[in-house]
Amino acid sequence: MRVLVTGAAGFIGFHLALALAKEGYFVLGLDSINDYYDANLKLARLKELGIDDSKAQLWGQRVKSKSYENLEFIRMDLCDEDGIRSLFSEFKPKIVVNLAAQAGVRYSLEHPQSYIKSNIEGFCNILEGCRHHGVENLVYASSSSVYGLNKNLPFSEAKSTEHPISLYAASKKANEMMAHSYSHLFNLPATGLRFFTVYGPWGRPDMALFKFAKAAFENTSIDVYNHGDMQRDFTYIDDIIAGIMLCIKNPAKPSSEFDPTNPRSDISSAPYRIYNIGRSKPAKLLEYIAAIERELGKEIKKNMLPMQAGDVAATHADTSALELLGYKPKISIDEGVAKFIAWYKSYFKIRA
Structure with missing residues (x-):
């Protein structure tokens, strides 16, 4: 095919x-x-x-x-x-x-x-x-x-x-x-x-996880919109x-x-x-950042900012329709973040 x-x-x-x-x-x-x-x-x-x-x-x-x-x-x-x-x-x-x-x-x-x-x-x-x-x-x-x-x-x-x-x-x-x-x-x-x-691994540099990991390794700060009061699926x-x-x-x-x-x-x-x-189990943005910090063993500096134009405060997918085809997400946030960080270190040749 x-x-x-x-x-x-x-x-x-x-x-x-x-x-x-x-x-x-x-x-x-x-x-x-x-x-x-x-x-x-x-x-x-x-x-x-x-x-x-x-x-x-x-x-x-x-x-x-x-x-x-x-x-x-x-x-x-x-x-x-x-x-x-x-x-x-x-x-x-x-x-x-x-x-x-x-x-x-x-x-x-x-x-x-x-x-x-x-x-x-x-x-x-x-x-x-x-x-x-x-x-x-x-x-x-x-x-x-x-x-x-x-x-x-x-x-x-x-x-x-x-x-x-x-x-x-x-x-x-x-x-x-x-x-x-x-x-x-x-x-x-x-x-x-x-x-x-x-x-996940090979992700886009403009996405949150990539930006957060980059800031952590370079000891710079990240922008956290809506003062962290956001959740994403x-x-x-x-x-x-x-x-x-x-x-x-x-x-x-x-x-x-x-x-x-x-x-x-x-x-x-x-x-x-x-x-x-989606995963149909949304997480608070600050909890997601905390998962990255736990994996890296360090705190990430945060700039708390107001909501940015075009953004929304929360997303949560109802995936029941796709589940009828057999869809069943398996990867937890902690596991997924760990896999990404391992890839990031390998790709950028970071030994820390």
Whole structure:
């Protein structure tokens, strides 16, 4: 089974490409390797996949993995309409997992056009590729940020997501609506996954755990927003990958429960589904920081700041729908933090 994974040099995409290759799928990873954060980390992830880092930087050329004969990589931008069209025609994927996007809530406050280009225009090119080339299952990244002003915890997929508070969140909500239209019009099975604060080895430098660990090792301070009065449904990467794999193996189907006179946002008469994918056990931010401090054996200096624009005080995923497919997160915060710190020390060659 041929799988196209976009965002394959990214945090989640790298882990998914690796898991798929190990399970025997023929994987083509795609990424633009942009400079939103250190491109060397992205190239290092590709190297873990057996992709030569010098060849990976060449645009539009499929590079074979030296470690997995069923894995290739191509550097391409989702907004390259002609390139994406040709790629679908040549590779002929049966499954597409779209994880490529302009990420980050705070970054969207200063760079709105990046989100329209990558997350809207780029996703449209993916949908068109799926439509015209017989794709049997599209799985794509949404975000817990779509819940916006909704404070009815835990977040249920069936409830309102009509009030996003950042352009990033709005672009992810738009992805869900775009996918539904293609499911309805062209019978494209599409599953959207609302990710909840993913962390773990090979994570993004702009995410909390990476920033906190870096500050601890460099003896600098961290910014703690809303004076620490925040909670997040922190979810370890291995649990996330297990959930994505379930959706790859269980394409969306029309739901007999869909009522057009009282429509839910997570199901449809089309082959369309939305799932929360989190740990469903939120932790207070200060407790999460304390877990990092325990693992490192030192206190991290903290700058207590007010809430930042575009942020929310709490997230909590209701994962009962995904659990019906067999989803069951296993990694505790203490275990997950320990695994990340071990990776961080290894990657940055820290002996402490």
